[in-house]
Amino acid sequence: MARHVLELSGVEAEFVLYPGEAEDVVEAVRVTVHGPTFPQRALVPELIVGRAEAERVSIAPDGRTIRGYFRMQPAEGASVTVRYGNSLEGTLRKAFRRRSVRPLPKGC
């Protein structure tokens, strides 16, 4: 358990096209977590949904959102957590819901 609490305020998710293992493109889920602030530090933050850890985690320039990519859709009802090692950690009260993942735009 981290020693400081990271405040999180919401989450949204959408299907996106994502680089595959080869030179192909696959569908992945991009999860974006909102909060008052996600600090930029030496430590790389982790975005975790259930037991799955996001790839390519990045913080928006305004520091208010963090997002990452999942090659597999996270489990229904999984908890959404952002943590910086065991320094700082927050978990959303609201669980991840597959039905709330926005589909790919038609034509993609």
Added chain:
Amino acid sequence: MDAPLAPGAFPLVVVMHGNSGMESSYLGYNYLLDHLASHGFVAVSIYAHVGAFIETRARAILAHVGVMAQKNADPGLFHGHVDLGHIGIVGHSRGGEAAVRASLINAAEGLGYGIEASIAIAPTDYNHYLTAGVPLLVIYGANDGDVAGTWPDRTCFNIFDEASRPRSFVFVYGATHDRFNTEWASIEATTELTWHITPSDIPNPISLTDHENVAKGYVTAFLQARALGRDEQLAYFADGLKPSLTSALAIHTTHQPAGSKLVDDFEQLPHNVAANTLGGAVTGTSLPVLAEDALRTLDIHSPHITGGVEIAWQTSPGIYLSSVPVASRDVSGFQTLAFRVTQKYGSPQNAVGQPQDFFVRLKDGTGKSRALRASVFASIPYPYVRGEADLIKSALKSVRMPLASFTIANLGADDVDLTDVASISFEFDAGSSGEIEIDDLEFGD
């Protein structure tokens, strides 16, 4: 530009900042650039975007070395003034790791830049390099609130313990993470001070000016030694010499040259406290604790990735003796007997806040011996205490004893034959107590 360019070419220093939310991070080392320029370096600080990771930063360093190479070749201000055969890379935090990574890329990809030193201030170590490729200096604050040691492998000792030699380390009591960058220091109240610097720590960190003086003094000395061939400047790392403006600070150094004869590196697996690396016997007398293992196994406060030996003594005289096999007894070609040592934090055998001490004895094959106090050559300080107790570090530092100290004429004392050194022993006084950890017992330069 506020001064005319002096004639000639000057070594190049490239500085890479670490990660913060500030786009102006690269401006936070102007104090260091000015100091380096005044000592005959062409010094530049470069920009990496917010969030950039290690590889990006390392590639940016090398790209900017390329920029300076072009400026050296083209007509203009820098034409002919950049000595590309003598380059130092300095980085802070993620930039510190990138400084190491850049030197490795330079070698692996045959880029041919004359990088001669990597200097990592409060570095991360995401990639666990087994070599720095070039001489390495790490500077780390005991009150670092970012690369603080919250995970066992999240300290700045990692990159040092894993690096090849030569390597040097400067551990600064009271130094933090952000204050090495003047831009970051302006926002520390919302960053580092909300992480791992607690209210009880607040009076203890050294000032911003102190951080600047540490960086200016040690970075410059290291670059002078490694890029300008001024070996006398290694005394700042090897012999406890301190830059004048840091004289009031508690700074503890480790210096490990290449080419040493390791009597015991404590890395044999399985660990065997009864034998050293040379194959000589190791014995303990009246030592309630004598154990060899990974230091993190022996001590939850150890920040190191290395094996070592833990020794405790209590009231009665204790002796730890490491024998040197016959084939390895000629150490006359070396200058120094050295080891790394720390007090074990939390041991009831160590008096809180007090330095520790003991005798080191060399004995030759004829039985002649001489014992000298370790504290004559380096202090063995009590670990730096900070608010979050699990971040307190039993940090190793070097004790380096000139071998001449064991042979110089001294009335009533034996002169030890350095061509036939049979044993090294640590001897602990009756009436005292202590618990220490030791690594890398060696003869070297």
